[in-house]
Amino acid sequence: MVTITEKEFKQLAKYIKDNYGINLKEEKKMLVIGRLHNVLAENNFESFSEYYDHIISDKTGKAVITLINKITTNHTYFMREKDHFDYLKEKVLPYMVNTIRDKDLRIWSAGCSSGEEAYTLAMILDEFFKENQLWWDKKLLATDISEKVLKMAKEGIYHKDQISSLPPAWKMEYLKKYDGENFIFTDKIKNEIIYRKFNLMDNVFPFKKKFQVIFCRNVMIYFDNETKNDVVRKFYNNLEYGGYLFIGHSESLSGDTMGFKYIMPSVYRKEL
Template identity: 60%
Template sequence: MMSSANTKMFNISNREFAQLASFIQENYGIYLKEEKKTLVTSRLHNVLQKLGIDNFTDYYQHLISDKSGAAVEQFIEKITTNHTFFMRESDHFQYFKEKVLPYFSYSVKSKDLRVWCAGCSTGEEAYTLAMLMDEFFSYDKSKWDKKLLATDISDKVLNIATNGEYESENIATLPKRWRNTYFTKSGEDKVRVNDWIKNEVIFRRFNLVTPIFPFRRKFHIIFCRNVMIYFENHTKNQLVQRFSEWLEPGGYLFIGHSESIDRNQSGFSYVMPAVYRKN
């Protein structure tokens, strides 16, 4: 017989939802629409049970009083989706390989190519970019500084990314030469990214709505795909403006196919679906 603890249902009031929505938007830019109330309630059901919390008012107090940041990270993970895979939206990577890298290979005289993968999740996108750059520069790669920065707000996904271990089936669609060159079998149905390509990626925790970006130099390429779908227009426009400020002239911004930017205000020109270039 199931205990009452296992069958307890939680309801969230308009005031409680507004508290949570305001907190997460002000601090992390994530916009929770009114129609997300049911999603929030269902995804946090087990969290409240495990914490022994009876209502969302007490849960909000738990969030704001937890100085470790673990509670907020758990909340963000519950209300967002870390769905990514190698070569996702492959037309972007094709364009990156055939147009973007050749352009910068002759225009960046310092041989310091700066790439930022923002919202990198579990690392597949960042490693895809690293492998493409390794293959493109080939015998000249020792002459280039091409380490890329990959950031996310979640320590949980960053730990997976840093470890670089994935299910074998996750790389099944990659070219055979990539599977043989960049990965090593690490267990039953598991593979791990080889250290020498792993070392091409610097993973860091970073909040995209932080007031000050701490970078020393501007980037040539920024990938920020399927992140801004969680932001409302004002936050999104602010972030796009930041990206513009932190891109070199002629630099590229790649966003998700379900996302768009206001070209009239952003300082970007349209290149192809979900690809823009700084004017």
């Protein structure tokens, strides 16, 4: 196995942080070696310096896509941090129904991973609006930097064990048998979600309209404070006044929440 020198690790870690915000600390050195070992072996690279040069010089972009797919951790599951979904259904959506005059609802699942969060949001919206669907223009954007997990999300295929936590009524209405022990989401619910590759480190978020709700959960734990604050500032600028930001239970905003009002653990609101 190719080892990585301190200089090589710092070089690769700086590239990843500068371009994708992920802060790889010194203790992650063995994780980096383990996840990239096969990539170096398959391409006959004898050092991480060779591999880094390849990433920088590759004009196709395929090398960096592979790097991000390998480095990012995409652990998620259905109904994760369920109280967020309950709060959305019981408090946020009723408020939006009474205040959005043009009936244009926009929700963003940032760092959507393999789609569990986005599909959960889509099912909540479908169930909540029911017979009023035709009167509302609902847009659910789901983004991630990893093309690998976005492909999985778009396919919408999950093992029976993965969907076990979903309410039985949802499984009957929104899922159908795919093969063996796997299930696939129906086109009805798939078509409610727009999946896009997106990097939260981009200086400008290119959205024409602002969102009423942003979910970005268990993503910023990989950022240092400066990067996190910068991303939160961009979220703030892309939220409507009165809009909500949901972050992970293990995350929090700094004392200066840049205009966000603390609502409950890991839920914040852009003050009116």
